[in-house]
Amino acid sequence: DIPRTRYKRVLLKISGEALMGDQGYGLHPPTVQRIAREVQSVHEMGVEICMVIGGGNIFRGLQGSAQGMERTTADYMGMLATVMNALAMQSALEGLGVFTRVISAIRMDEVCEPYIRRRAVRHLEKKRVVIFAAGTGNPYFTTDTAATLRASEMACEAIFKGTKVDGVYDKDPAKHADATRYDRVSFDEALAKRLGVMDASAIALARDNNLPIIVFSLDEPGGFRGILAGEGTYTTVSG
Ligand code: UDP
Numbered sequence: 001d002i003p004r005t006r007y008k009r010v011l012l013k014i015s016g017e018a019l020m021g022d023q024g025y026g027l028h029p030p031t032v033q034r035i036a037r038e039v040q041s042v043h044e045m046g047v048e049i050c051m052v053i054g055g056g057n058i059f060r061g062l063q064g065s066a067q068g069m070e071r072t073t074a075d076y077m078g079m080l081a082t083v084m085n086a087l088a089m090q091s092a093l094e095g096l097g098v099f100t101r102v103i104s105a106i107r108m109d110e111v112c113e114p115y116i117r118r119r120a121v122r123h124l125e126k127k128r129v130v131i132f133a134a135g136t137g138n139p140y141f142t143t144d145t146a147a148t149l150r151a152s153e154m155a156c157e158a159i160f161k162g163t164k165v166d167g168v169y170d171k172d173p174a175k176h177a178d179a180t181r182y183d184r185v186s187f188d189e190a191l192a193k194r195l196g197v198m199d200a201s202a203i204a205l206a207r208d209n210n211l212p213i214i215v216f217s218l219d220e221p222g223g224f225r226g227i228l229a230g231e232g233t234y235t236t237v238s239g
Helices: 029-043 061-066 071-095 117-125 143-153 187-192 198-208 223-228
Strands: 009-014 048-053 102-106 130-132 157-164 185-186 213-217 235-238
Touching: 009 029, 009 143, 029 048, 029 071, 029 223, 048 071, 048 117, 048 143, 061 071, 071 102, 071 130, 102 117, 117 130, 117 143, 117 213, 130 143, 143 157, 143 198, 185 187, 187 198, 187 235, 213 223
Parallel strands: 009 048, 009 157, 048 130, 102 130, 157 213, 185 235
Antiparallel strands: 213 235
């Protein structure tokens, strides 16, 4: 039985670290496959899905520049890392029989498609899972901002941010037993209290485009499908 959902088109944002499993670094294919199954189960509901995956499991520009690398070069390396993650997710999804396209903000024609908005929309209409790689294509941005940008361009109804915890808390629940979860929080409050939903530029862009961000746990099996069906616990960040 496939549950019903009110969503027609969504963007799933995950960090690169979500793909590394228990390792401290890189890609853990069984973990990638597990997340791919979560995506597949939402795809089965008839929802059009696009994805943005971070690159922090492989390289972060800020870390590189803190160690003396030129910042923009380090950021390009971070963007390239997201392409590797996108290809890993593509492989896992196609292994499950879900058709996909990887679309990169930095041209890499032998590897994946370039970003052409209308073409990406068409893929979604054809029920292909579209994985946006290379962030925004610009240094000094993050994949959270890329997620907000692409979700706006694709006219997604919401961004689903899959994390290790089931929403946004007033303090880090891993460190504080008395941390409490918000059911709903406004963009302005998330910004003012620095709640760690996403970075500030991403939250501001979501606010200006009226794009809700739903923060949920990707560690719960079936969690993504449940959230789309309106079950489970999560935090809605909205206007
Ligand atoms: N990055 C960038 N521009 C973008 C997106 C990403 O320069 O539009 C670089 C940046 O160096 C960042 C790295 O790519 O540190 C990996 O992305 P991010 O840190 O967002 O990954 P996540 O934390 O989600 O795994």
